[in-house]
Amino acid sequence: MTAEPGLLRRLDRTGVPIVLARVALGALFIYTGIEKAVNPVDFLKMIHQYHMVPEQPPILLNSMAAVLPWLEIICGLMLIAGVALRGTALLLLVMLVGFTGAVALRAINIYNAQDIAFCAIKFNCGCGTGEEWICESPGR
């Protein structure tokens, strides 16, 4: 005798939540990708400000600025289309872990250099959403 599955499990089995999540995440990546792809030189300036990739040879930074925005758009489209989902998700995960590490490192560098409260740190991460506080906006 099997127990009646819970509501969440039954909802999950319809396949609707995963589709919604895929479409939402895919749309987010397409949006942030387009924000950068329309002006890749601005994106190049922002990743240069991280000082984590050597300036020489120039092709290192340049190809990051050229590829990353479009790769986000492509991955976003594939998430929505449902093609090679696991591989796409893994690639996005790898990129996100990289971006998160870079943002955290940069915040720590600013913290060490400027002697200000950690949550007072704010910079344009180049993520496509403009200038952001490193944590929640301080005291507001």
Place this chain on the structure above:
Amino acid sequence: MSVVKKTLAEFVAITVLGTALSLGANAISHRGVKLERNYFPRGQGAASQPATQIVAQPGTAPAQPLGPGGEFAAEVEAIYNEGLQPILHGDVVAAFEDPLHEMGAHVFVDARDDHSYALGHIPGAYQLDHYLLDKYIDRVLPVCQQAVKIVIYCNGGDCEDSRFAAHDLLERGIDPAKVFVYPGGITQWCENDLPVERGVRGSGDIVPGSRVGGAQ
């Protein structure tokens, strides 16, 4: 094939194909990044003058000593280290007010992007966005060839675009002796409430700098 193997295979395939597609898209896009171009030129190495030395300009003395401890010390040192010459605020104002400016012998070059330039630039400054060089260089280069003094600025402080634009000019044969980088930039200009021009060059829409407020 196990799920793990299949996922990894997909990951590799998407990474390779996606990178190729991305490079293709970048190549087609007229705003694409030029892969071989050095967007962050640093010049030919250290300047002939040490950072502690005061730059002697014919007929004028710097308003303040340049170098360690002075105004914008770190920026001044960086400018020297790239083989360029700094010019401090007092001398920038003098160059601006000099009749030679009116005659086109003193030229101001704004190294910021379209948006920042339109919000407010030093009146009469030519725009030279280093990152979109092809768009501006043909207009600016002849003007600089005729000039006796060229003052290049960006937002001021740690912005590097004025230095990059200076290297663009030097690489195209402009005499290094007449190229000066203004480390205070538009921010210091506006803080001193000097006039700024809004919109395009020669728009005549001149307002006090305090109304624009510098770095945007």
